[in-house]
Amino acid sequence: MKSFLTTESEFSPQFELLTNPGEMITGIHRQQWDSWEAFLLRARAASLSLFTGFNDQLLVNTYLQERWRQAGLVPYEHQEATVKRVIGELRGRAILADEVGLGKTIEAGMIIKEYTLRGLAKKILILTPASLCRQWAAELSQKFALYPVLAKGDFNWERYELVIASLDLAKQEKHRRVIEELYYDLLVVDEAHKLKNPSTRNWQLVSRIRKKFFLLLTATPLQNDLKELFNLISLLRPGQLGSYRHFRKNFMEDKRTAKNPEELRSLISRVMIRNKRGPQINLPARKVATMPLTPSPKEIELYQKITNFVRAQYRKKEKAAVNPLTLLTLQREVCSSSFAAATTLCKLSQKAGEEEAVKILSLMELGGSLQENTKMNLVDEILTHLGEEKVIIFTEFLATQQYIHARLKRKGIPALTFDGSMSASKKDFTLGRFRRDPAYRVLICTESGGEGVNLQFCRTMINYDLPWNPMRLEQRIGRIHRLGQTREVFVYNLVTQGTIEEHLLKLLLEKVRLFEVVIGNLQKIITCFGKEKSFESRIMGALVAAETEAELTRNLEILGAEILEKLESPPALTIDTLL
């Protein structure tokens, strides 16, 4: 390190003349003289544009005041405080780790704009998941008068000053080589919890990019173990937590238990800012209604036969003709719609042996004989009750989405669909249309379509089916119940009686207490169940082990008790326990 400590002369100011004297002389010879008044005014303008040093005032607030006033946008206090802290105390390198929905993108946008207004950042790169590139571009242009270029194909990285790119694109060899040669004033990486392993190309790319200021955005900086936290923070500011040897010795009891928490907290808080929901950050209330429905006799028959088939196959374990994940999907699909189940059954029939194929075909025939699903009757009722209110209907499955869309169309209710297979421009167009066109009251979203998208202009949601992972359900609701939502939010959960859905919702409501918005608890539950036995597979296990409804109820009560025990146990390893 000694060779890098500088001498006085190495650190003395280097004078650079940015205007070429030759150009100045040419300008004089051209004799494009202007008036004395214009000359003095030009100098006056230059003096008014000077940046005369850091103080506590953010330039971005004054600069964008009019724009925000017209857009009805007011930055929250916690956002302003974050921006000031990042630019001041944290010297432009920070992990923005606010809880989901508290406006990390806004904070990042404010920081980007502040640095550009202060003349400290010109060449800026934003790396995000591909699905969020356009959303970032829209937010930056609408709210911050920043006009980024979206990188795609054979992109000229040198040419553009403000660029948004997906990490997947940037890490491709031909792009990586170019990016690593450039120097960025500011690098922003969204969903940075994907950067926890130094052996991945993602981590290596981000680490090698040369940059002055650096922001990492993630709502979940710590998910499973302390080493990942070390890697993330070392990406931002290597040495903040010392060497890994030092860190392990001083701060890790084991990979999931911290020691010297006070000191560790102090070190983390010097590079990370985490805002959480609480008295100072208020969202409007969310109101949740459980809408039970009684299925038709044929739907009951289909459900029971499929459940029996799934149960039988699951118990065969290695000898099963069907992969357990497929069985899990099939079980979830039959709770969603007969159409979703039919899709998987069709695929299974093509691969199954003779004996199984007969069973599967008979299930397909039964499913195919159902032209309508009772759940849609309930959706009709809800939509009628809601009048002109815009509604988002969430479903896990494309086939269900298509059915809902067709059914609404037959009823004369124009609806839009939104799913992960859509191109970015189509997604933008669809969302814009849903937002602005009063003719389209309903947006039918699948899980992947809704990822990261902000829909807080809408306040009503129908969960046509329930994901078995409570975090995913919370993420759905987070599309509308987030900062920027000004109205009460209404969530309708459709629940088919006599199915696993009914039990699941009971579990989520009573044990997980999902809808009480205790994000920390959700994290705890998911973390505790770990990777091997995920929450979904525990539910499946409970279903498969039961022969009767009573047994199923009992099995899920045991799971529920386990959840409660974990919630009440000493806190698991989360960033909130560390901070």
Add this chain to the structure above:
Amino acid sequence: MLTPEEVKRFIITTLQVSGASYRQVDEDLLLAEVTVEIPPLFFDPARLEKHTLNLVFTPEAGAVYPGSELVVPGSYRLNWFLEGIKERGNYTLQRFSYEFQPAKTQQEIEELLPAVRQDFFLQAPSFQMRPYLGANYTLSYRTDELREELVSPGLDMVSGEVIPNFFELLAAAPAIPGAPEEGVEQQRYTLEQAFALLHNYLQEIVQAKDPLWVEEARTRYEEELYCLYQYYQEDNRDTNDFKSRAHELYDKFRPRVLARLVNLGLLYLPEVIYSAPSPTGKERPTLRYSPLLKKVEGIGSNSPK
């Protein structure tokens, strides 16, 4: 920090210089019609559009005039005007006049130089115009932070002397567009030489500055470097990686001063030249008085002191 009144005056001056029409409705509200360039979009070419702006300069006035736009230091609209005026006033050619009144001029000289020889005033003086190169530069002091200042020197193209705050001295002087047709003193410095002298002057300013900004940046740099070292001191870390990151830190914190020219003026300032009888019969002593710069030179000889 500019007051609302200063902001308003700046806007009005900008509108006047650009030839835009405006009307001050009352103390609070200014209506202006400006031409805005709309950039090309898809297949539409760039075009010019007239926009009417309703401008107020205090939040209270904004409440009185709904729909008006608040213009305050740091606001988008003020920055818009500041950016817009960058296309104007880049070069100017001016001469300045001076109304010679013998007694008054003599008094001015005596105030500057109480011991001036009275025999300089026995004969009527001659007049000439001396060329100056006046320049406004912004100096940006950059580390991981930024501070800027405006420097406005003028260079005497005859003597090579640099006058600091040159334009402050001329702010109230009556300027006439164009160079004088006659009576111009022969300049001794070419434009290239003049710029070299100005740039030396800028470097002197930088060197004379309190080095605290450099020292603080160096402290921050060394803190960061030490932190980095903690991470890389383990055996299996890549030293090339460490070097690369250390260079990155150095690039972030190293001090640089960037000088950018704002605008340039070729200016001719009046000089009043007195001469007195020579006691030796050889060269007559001369006294040169620059009334706008409030400067006297050359007592006893022709060359500047």
